[in-house]
Each structure stands twice: as C-alpha cells, then as structure tokens.
Amino acid sequence: MESKETDAKFLKMNLGATVRLNKFGLALIGGMIFFIVVLYRNSGSSSQSNYEGRLTTVSLKRLLSGAIDAAERGGKIVYNVRVQATLNEQSKGKTKEGANDPVTDGDLKSHLAMFYALSKAFPGVEIISEEHDKSNVDASTVSPTETFNVEVERTIVDDESIPVEDIRVWIDPLDATQEYTENLRQYVTTMVCVAVKGYPTLGVIHKPFENFTAWGWAGKGVSPKLRVTKDQGGPKDDIAHIIVSRSHAGDVKDVALKAFGENTVVIPAGGAGFKTLAVIQGDADAYAHVTLIKKWDLCAGNAILNALGGKMTTLKGTDIDYGNRDEYKNQGGVLATLYQHDFYLPKLQVLQKS
Structure with a gap:
C-alpha cells in the first residue's frame, strides 16, 4: 500500500515538473521562432563575407549608416583641430590655376579616422580618399563605423545588397581646406559617397561647425533635415x-x-x-x-x-x-x-x- 502511494506521489511530482518544463520550453521555442523570423527578414540587408573575412556583398543601408558615422567622426576631428589652432598647415603645391593647395592636420587626421573606420567595417570595399597616409600610420585605435543609424532606419524602408566589386567609396576628409586655414568655417564639410557601377548612389555631406548632416540615397530617400520644396x-x-x-x-x-x-x-x-x-x-x-x-x-x-x-x-x-x-x-x-x-x-x- 505504501509503495502505491509513493508511486502516486512520484508520478504527481513528475507530471508537475513536466508541465513546468513544457511552459518554459514553449517560451524558449517562441523566442527562438521570433529570432529566426527577424533574422530571416533582415537576411537581405546583411553583408556577406568569404572565408578570408572580406565582403562579397554589401548592404547599402548598412553602408549608408557607416558613411554617416564616418563623415561625422571626421567632422569632430576637423572641428577640434581648428578650435585648438593646431592646423600645422603645409602646401601640396599649386593648383592648375596657380593657387596654393594646402593640407592640414585636420585633413590628415580626419582621413585616418574616416578611411580606417570604413575599411574595418566593410573589408574588401575599395575606398578612395583625397588624402594619403603618412608612413608608419597606426590605425589600431580606430574602431569600425557604426552600421546602424536610427534616422536611416526610419526613413528607408528596404535595402539592397550589392556585389563588393561594383562599389567605390569616395571620401573627402576636409572639403574647403583653403577656407579652413582662413577660419571661414561655414564652407567646411566632410563628405562620403558610394558609387555603384560608377553611379553616385549614396551621399553624405556633414558641416562640422554647424553640426548638420545631409544624406541621400538615389531612388530611396533623403535625410529629413533637407527641407526641399x-x-x-x-x-x-x-x-x-x-x-x-x-x-x-x-x-x-x-x-x-x-x-x-x-x-x-x-x-x-x-x-x-x-x-x-x-x-x-x-x-x-x-x-x-x-x-x-x-x-x-x-x-x-x-x-x-x-x-x-x-x-x-x-x-x-x-x-x-x-x-x-x-x-x-x-x-x-x-x-x-x-x-x-x-x-x-x-x-x-x-x-x-x-
């Protein structure tokens, strides 16, 4: 008799445990299903890489977000160098018209931040910059660009994945250097552009002294800050x-x-x-x-x-x-x-x- 009562208690305990386990399991499975659905919906927006870590396809939405981050990073450097008056101005020579073609620490440090931040976030993408590295550049402290931007997510509905060989990224770490040296700050910008098969598709223009960023994606949308009528x-x-x-x-x-x-x-x-x-x-x-x-x-x-x-x-x-x-x-x-x-x-x- 005692044995039957013990068996009954054991069965009840196990049934109770089974019910509790099933509730937990259902919650776990539900979470996994949700994660898989989100992953599936975003699969067209992700960049793909090969076994060497170099990208084979690139999400243009991620690249636009990265371009905005890069332009704004460069802008902070340009701003700080100008405010601290540590330009260290040099001349790259004369333009075709005979005007001085200056370069400053603002140009070079902005280039370092923008170029390597984009390179690390999008390995294998060709990046063309106005400036070039000096010898023995240490880019280890440069972190990859942020590839998520709230404004872009709210404005752009869909995405495109493009083969890496079709993409060229053009960056200008400091536009209007001559005016920069003259402290005419209103003309200064930092810029990033993404061309797809030679066609200018993504563009970012950042004004560091006004903290204003304008961007556009041909065929998709533009920054809400651009009031165009x-x-x-x-x-x-x-x-x-x-x-x-x-x-x-x-x-x-x-x-x-x-x-x-x-x-x-x-x-x-x-x-x-x-x-x-x-x-x-x-x-x-x-x-x-x-x-x-x-x-x-x-x-x-x-x-x-x-x-x-x-x-x-x-x-x-x-x-x-x-x-x-x-x-x-x-x-x-x-x-x-x-x-x-x-x-x-x-x-x-x-x-x-x-």
Whole structure:
C-alpha cells in the first residue's frame, strides 16, 4: 500500500515538473521562432563575407549608416583641430590655376579616422580618399563605423545588397581646406559617397561647425533635415543666382552676366560640398565650375541631387562617372541644379575652356 502511494506521489511530482518544463520550453521555442523570423527578414540587408573575412556583398543601408558615422567622426576631428589652432598647415603645391593647395592636420587626421573606420567595417570595399597616409600610420585605435543609424532606419524602408566589386567609396576628409586655414568655417564639410557601377548612389555631406548632416540615397530617400520644396526652383524673381568658386568668381561673373542679364547674382563661395548644398537648399539656382576639380569633391553632392531628382553634369551635359579610382579628375566643368538643368546648361556651356 505504501509503495502505491509513493508511486502516486512520484508520478504527481513528475507530471508537475513536466508541465513546468513544457511552459518554459514553449517560451524558449517562441523566442527562438521570433529570432529566426527577424533574422530571416533582415537576411537581405546583411553583408556577406568569404572565408578570408572580406565582403562579397554589401548592404547599402548598412553602408549608408557607416558613411554617416564616418563623415561625422571626421567632422569632430576637423572641428577640434581648428578650435585648438593646431592646423600645422603645409602646401601640396599649386593648383592648375596657380593657387596654393594646402593640407592640414585636420585633413590628415580626419582621413585616418574616416578611411580606417570604413575599411574595418566593410573589408574588401575599395575606398578612395583625397588624402594619403603618412608612413608608419597606426590605425589600431580606430574602431569600425557604426552600421546602424536610427534616422536611416526610419526613413528607408528596404535595402539592397550589392556585389563588393561594383562599389567605390569616395571620401573627402576636409572639403574647403583653403577656407579652413582662413577660419571661414561655414564652407567646411566632410563628405562620403558610394558609387555603384560608377553611379553616385549614396551621399553624405556633414558641416562640422554647424553640426548638420545631409544624406541621400538615389531612388530611396533623403535625410529629413533637407527641407526641399518645389517653389525654390527656377530663377528667383527672374534673376539667376549662380554660386561659383571664390578662386575664379570674376571669370564666371563676366560670362554669367552675358548669359542671364546684368542683374544676375553671382555668389562666390568655398567648397564644392557647400556650393552643392546651397543649390539643394534653395540658396542658389545653379552651381557652376569651369576648371579641373576632383571627383571626391563632387560625388556626395551628386548622389544627394540624384536622390532629389536634380542633376550634376559636365558642361557638355554628360554624367560624371565614379567607377575608376585612376580617373579621379573631372576636367569637363560642372553644372549642378535641383531644377531646370536644361535651362541653365546651354547658357553656361560657354564657360567651358578648351
């Protein structure tokens, strides 16, 4: 009799344990299913790597987030170097027009942070920078870029995975260095651009002294900070506002007055990033450049314009290709507009010098 009662108690205890175990097991299985679903939904957004750790495909959403982080990291360095007045300015020589081409610690330290942060986060992706490393550079303290950005996640619905060989990343660690040395801080930007098969697709322009970051993804969306409206298109009050480089404002002004009339407003400014943003934000109708300019100066602004339906071309009207690191010079002039590109182009083609 005692044996039967003991068996009954044992069975009851085990049944109770079994029920408790099943509840825990169900919760565990439910959590695992949820994790698998999330993993499956995000599988198209992940970058794939080979056995050496080099990427074979790249998530453009992750790369955009990384580009934003890199531009802002570089911007902090540029800001600190300028505020501390530790520029250590040197000259890289003369430009084609005979102007000084300076380089500072802001340029070089920003390059170090941006280049290696992106390289570590996206191994195998080709990155082209305006600056180059000095010998014996120690990049061990540079951490990979953050590849998640809340603003990007909220703005961009889907993602694309691109073969690594189709991607070129162009970075400008400090645009408007001449103005930087003159303490004209408003013109200074740090920029990152991602070209896919030569087409400027992702663009980031960061203004370190205003703590402002603009970004765009062609065909997907733009930074919510960019307030763009249709009523800013076209000459204001029938007067064309053309923004140009400070270094050759006089030449452009003469031609612009002939092209658009004596009331044309020519706005001299520094930095290609600043000038392109001026067009995007409605402070100018067109950005015109007539002399040689490097593609890392143009790519980010070009990508943001593409995302907004604007245009950046040479003065012959051809698109600028960003697919080859060896072809980093753009010698065909530049015209950038948000609206009415075909109105400005024929009138400004005379700016192109043979």
